[in-house]
Structure formats: structure tokens, C-alpha cells
Amino acid sequence: MNFIILGAILFYALSMTGYLFYFFLQKDNLQKTGYYLFAAGFLFHSFNIFSDFKTLGVIPVLNLGQTLIFTGWTIAGVFLLFQKKYNLKILGIYTAPLVTLITAVGSCFPSEVATVDTLFKNFWLILHIITIFIGESAFALACGVGILYLLQEHAIKTKKHRFFLKRLPSLEMLDSAGYASIVSGFTFTSIGLAAGIIYAKLAWGRFWSWDPKEVWSVITWLVYAVLLHERLLAGWRGKKTAVMAIIGFFIMMFTFLGVNLLLPGHHGDFTKW
């Protein structure tokens, strides 16, 4: 545990408070404050990631603590980009607590790394890690947007919860933002899976080895593929997309962490602690 990551967590937590106040009081300045605090947290966080990268020579995902911290970092980065493009002001109410939690939990694990395998310095592996993390961060945002969509839809349908109706953006906006994050998530995870398969061939001599992580990754990928397919052809939108985005995210979480912790396989190091 070091002070830089503590700084990042502190700023994320402050940002979370800013967004909470924004949610209740609806003052644009509070949202801006939350956003800038979040960006400050991201700066600290980035510094931490890059200094780890420099000392280790590889992307710091060698144990569970590092992996979580890295996850928090990519979610934060994707959120900042997403915010710039969609200006979905309220999304911080989901992202700030999520990033704070992931990063804080990650920083509680011991960070010592025993050995650095030279295999980690392969181009395909680096590409695999980066794209998979970005893709999964986009799915995490899609899940958040989906939750907001369901809340807003519920408010409009039941005609009672004016509290949410007033505070959340329009269904159309949530739907298109959710769709956009699923499309980008899908694109990145597709690249990531392809890079992973190529790397498997280089490292272990075969593309596919029925490792549980591999199987679950493909299942996750298929869930999102079905979602996109149905949206384009059968016009799945609104509530269905939102529910699927949330379910997809939980399946992804299982693939990401559950498989490693519960089932044996060659991604073991990645979540060792």
C-alpha cells in the first residue's frame, strides 16, 4: 500500500460525495466538482500504474490486488472518455463509488510479486490485457447505464417516483448511451479474445485448450453478441437491452473473478493473493 494510491482513493471518494450531493441538490457545479475530483483521482491512479509498470516492466496485473487496481483505473479512464462524449452527468453516481470500491479493495491486498515471467512481455499478451480491460470497463458502464434506465423507466411507468423522474436523463439518452458502451465493449473484448487466442498459440502451442476461463470468456462474448444481434434485427431496445446489459455484466464478473477463484486454470496468477 502506498500513498499515491491512497491519494487516488481519497479523490475518488470525494468525487463520490460530490456526485451524491449533485444527485440530491441538482446543482451543475456539484457535478463539475465531482467530475474534476474524479479526474484528479485518475491522475494519481495513472501515476501509480505507470510507476508499477516501470518497476515491473510489465502491466501490473500479477496478483489480485494489482488486478483490481488496474481494473479501477481502466473503468475510470473509460468513464472519463465516455463522459466527454455523452455528457451523461448523472453516471458518476454509479462510476465514482464503483471505482472507489474496486481500487480500495485492490489496495488492501499485499502487492509483493514473487517472479516476473518473461512470457508477460509478449506483444499479444499486452494487447490482450489492455483491450480486455477496456472492453470490460465499457461493459461495467453499460451495466450502470442499464440500472439508471430501469430506474427511470420504472418512474415513468408507475407515475409515482417523481424523485427519479426529475433527476435522471431521458430514456432515449440512456438507451443510446448504453448501446454505445455495449458496442465499444464488444469491439474491444473481441479484439482482446482474438489476441488471447493468438498468444495461446505462441505460448502453449495451441489456440484453444478448454480452459474454464476460455470457455466462460466465450460465453460472455456470446451473451453480448446475442444482445447486439437482437437489437439490430428484432429491435430489442429499452428495458430488454438494459436488463441484458446488467445480466451480461454479472456473467462477465464471474468470468473475470469467479472462474479464477473457484475453478482451476491458466489465468491463476492473475488473481493470486
Added chain:
Amino acid sequence: MNPLSILLIGLNHNTAPVELREQMAFSTDEAKKAVNNLCLSGDISEVLLASTCNRMEILMAVKNRSEAVDTAKKCISRIKDILINDFEKALYVHEGDNAVRHLFRVASSLDSMMVGEPQISGQIKQAYHLAAREKTMGVILNRLMHRAFFVAKRVRTETGIGDHAVSISYAAVELGKKIFGSLENKSVLLIGAGEMAELAVEHLIRNKTKKIVVANRTFENGVELAERFNGTAIRYEEIYTSMVSADIVISSTGSPDLIITRAQIKKIMKARKNRPIFFIDIALPRDIDPAINRLSNSYVYDIDDLKDVIDENINDRNNESVKAERIVDEAVVNFRKWHEGLGVVPTIVALRSRIDEMADRELKKTVQALNLSENNIEAVQKMMGSFINKILHDPIIFLKKNGCNDNNSVYLDTVKKLFNIDH
């Protein structure tokens, strides 16, 4: 002598029953006559009269309060042909700060029956234009009215008072925006006719909806209505097919039964590829099956639902009005400062110090540039002092004499403007 004092007499929905308010409503011609008559009386220098269905207000700058009130009452009684005794009890009289505050509150819709309703500021502007055309306002009321518009604008932009929908059509538009984001390029289907439905359509058009389609059991009526909205008319039987492309459906028919059922919409949603559709059911009894609201991506609001939305918005408005009152209080204080400064003595003092200040500044520059000796500086200072005295002598005499006369505020205000003396 003191500047003219501000006096306001009037009645509103709180003090007068509707019958009396109807009796007291001034037409444009009557208002014209009233302001001109009042201005002719010696006690009243400036007048403005505003009359709406909920209120009648006469704003005046007067020399003598009680006489002005009497004159105004007599004038009302004469023009509206009503006994003073019949309306006297409903009248309120405000003076000075209270009058200013009352005007600001009225202009920013804080005193309205429906707090925050937007029409009032337009009505006050009309009253202002009438008085301006009739030249019954002077410096004081002019300034006061401009302040009132400014306060109204601040209240509208800085508080949530104007945000909330208080009419059925506002509420419908607000909900539409929560579903579709923007209403731009959305198409609207109007089934039937009726004042409220047409109002809602007009409101939607103002929000840049793309296409208006009108269906009516009597095709000719539909055509007529469609022309008014620059839309197209369709036959009543076509409504189901046209719902495939419509985004907002407003229904207001006299039909005793439901005209759109859940089963129909279920089919239509497939054809629409689940694009959201918003039904606004203004009819009583209802036209649209409420069960449609349970289908995904379709939303149904009937008249009761919209009324609930409105009730809650009214609540919010009342909360926001606390903020608005603070803005009004600030403005009242600022206006008082300006008004007090209109006195002759403060104006002369301000004028004198403004010139002295300029002279000092120039003197310093000259002294620095020329490197003068003590004696020379003193001489120059003396020269400047007597120069200023000579220049200001006549204007000050003039202000002292005319400033106390009839309409002193014009001269005082002009002097302030000429010399850029801060208000």
C-alpha cells in the same frame, strides 16, 4: 425636498372575489383613459395601470399620499362606473419599499394565483408599453419598471420557478422529453379534437415536432384542424397503420369505449421495432387502454396522471419561491438606494465630489510631469478650485431651484447620467 414617493393601489385574487375582479377589469381603452386622467391631477406625477383577469394594479409616483389615493379611487369609480364603497374594501395600498416589493413580486409571478405562471410578465410589459405610449411615466416609474423586468428575469433563470409544468400540455411535453430526449423530429398523431388536445399539439409544435397527423371521425373536421397545424389529415380507419410511424399519440374523442386496445398495440410495437411510443389520453371516458402502459417501450398517461404531475410541480414551485423572495428583497434595497439618491442634496454632493476627484487626478499628473515647486502647486490647486466653483455654480443654483419644482427627478436623473454619477 424629498423625491416623489411610490404608491401602489390594487386588488387581486386574494382580496377580491371573481365577480368584483370582472367588474374591475380595464380594457386597453379604459386603461388609457385612466392613466391620462390620473396624470392630470396635481398630486400624481407618474402612473401605470396593469389589469389582468386576476388583478388590477395602479402604480404611481406621488407627492401627497392620501390625496393621490382618493384621486385614484374616484377615477376608478368614474371609469368603471362602480361605487367606491363597492370595491374599497378589496383594495390594498402599498407605499415606498412595500409598493416596490409588491410590484417585483407581481412581475416575477410570485404573487400569481398559480405561482410561476409565465403570462404575467407579458401582461406587465403590456401595461408598461401602454403607459410609455401615453407618456404617463417619468424617470422613477421607468426605472422601477426596468428593475421589475430585470428581477423577473433573474427569478426565472436563477430559480426553478419557471421550470415546472403547470398545465396539461406542459406536463405532456415534459414527460415526452423524459422519454424521447428531444421532441425534435418526432411525429404526432392527434385523434379527435378538443381545446385541451389542440393546446397540447400546439405546445408540441413549439418543441419542433416534425409531423402532425390528424384523424377525426368526420374527415372534413380533421382536414380543417390539420390545416391549422400545417399537418395532414387521415381517415379514422387509418389510425392503426399510422401508429406504426407516430411517436406521440394524443387522443381526445367522445367515444364511450376504448378505441385503442392492448392487443392492437402489441402488434404495432412489433412493426415499430419497439421504438418507444407515448400515448396521451385526454378523453373522458378514456380512449386508450391503460394496460398498454405495461407493454415495454409504450407509455400511457391519462388526464388524471397528468394532473398528478401538475400538482407535484406546483409544490416544487412553492419551494423555489423562497429563493425568489430573496432576489426580490435584494432588488428592493437596491432600488431604494437609487430612489433616495434622487434627492437634490445627495445629487449636488455627488456631483461636487465627482468633479473634485477628476481635478485631483489631473492635478497629480501635471505635478509629476512638470516637477513644480510647493508654491506653484498651491497656486495651481487654488486656480482649479475656483474654476470648479465657477463651473458648478450655475448648475447647482439650477438644481436647487428647479430640482425642488414639479418634476425634479428628470433634472436630477439627467445630471447623474451626464456626469456618470453612480446610482
